[in-house]
Amino acid sequence: MQKGAPWPVRHGGWVLRIYENSLSLAFLLLFFLSFTLHALGSVQAYNEDQLQHGGAPVSLTTFLHSSRFWFQSFQNWQSEFLGLSAMVVLSIFLRQRGSAESKPVDAAHSDTGTE
8 A cells, every 4th residue: 555545545445445436436426417307307397398388297207208308318418428529539649738638749659558
């Protein structure tokens, strides 16, 4: 163990297991949170639209099984994945001077793992 290691590393056990996977767990939590909020907001907007046009409101479960919900979801996630994929793929090959996230501009491809 390195000197100055974070507390979960020093503690070990299940705390370390959670810490070792904390990035994946955080992204999964954010995904499920955004998915849930999208579903709740969408069913509310759908029901308001239904009431304005003389239709009957639907339950969350019914809305989750509708093509409208999945069409909205896939449109949202498609644009998010496209944006994220572009950033990841472009950051492998391109560089930005002065950016802490970018590889050094003058580094050889063989030094950065892109060759």
